[in-house]
Amino acid sequence: MLDQAEYPSGWEIRGDLVCLLCARSVASAQGPADQRFAPSTIRVRLPEYTESVRRMRCPFCAGRLWLQDTEDVYVDRRPLDAQDLRPRRGRPPKLANAS
Numbered sequence: 001m002l003d004q005a006e007y008p009s010g011w012e013i014r015g016d017l018v019c020l021l022c023a024r025s026v027a028s029a030q031g032p033a034d035q036r037f038a039p040s041t042i043r044v045r046l047p048e049y050t051e052s053v054r055r056m057r058c059p060f061c062a063g064r065l066w067l068q069d070t071e072d073v074y075v076d077r078r079p080l081d082a083q084d085l086r087p088r089r090g091r092p093p094k095l096a097n098a099s
C-alpha cells in the first residue's frame with residue numbers, strides 16, 4: 001500500500017482502445033507499466049461511450065476493445081509547489097508582429 005504523501009512517478013503505458021471488429025478507436029487508456037496492464041486513467045472520445053468502454057465493448061458493434069499503438073510515457077505526479085505556481089514577472093516575449 002502506498003503512503004498518502006507518496007506520488008508514484010515513473011514509466012507508464014499509454015495506448016488507444018480500439019475495436020477488434022470495426023477498428024474504431026473509442027478511448028485511450030494509461031496506467032503503470034506493470035506485468036498486467038491495469039489502466040489508471042481512461043479517456044473516452046464521447047461521454048456516451050463510457051458505459052460500453054467500461055465493459056470493454058465497442059459502442060458501435062459491441063466488439064471487443066483492444067489496446068493498440070501503445071507508447072511508453074514518463075509521468076511525474078509530484079504536485080507543483082508555490083514556486084512553480086507563481087506567475088512570471090514582466091511581459092511574455094513577443095512571438096510575432098501583429099498587423
Ligand SMILES: [Zn+2]
Nearest residue numbers: 019022058061
Ligand atoms: Zn466496433
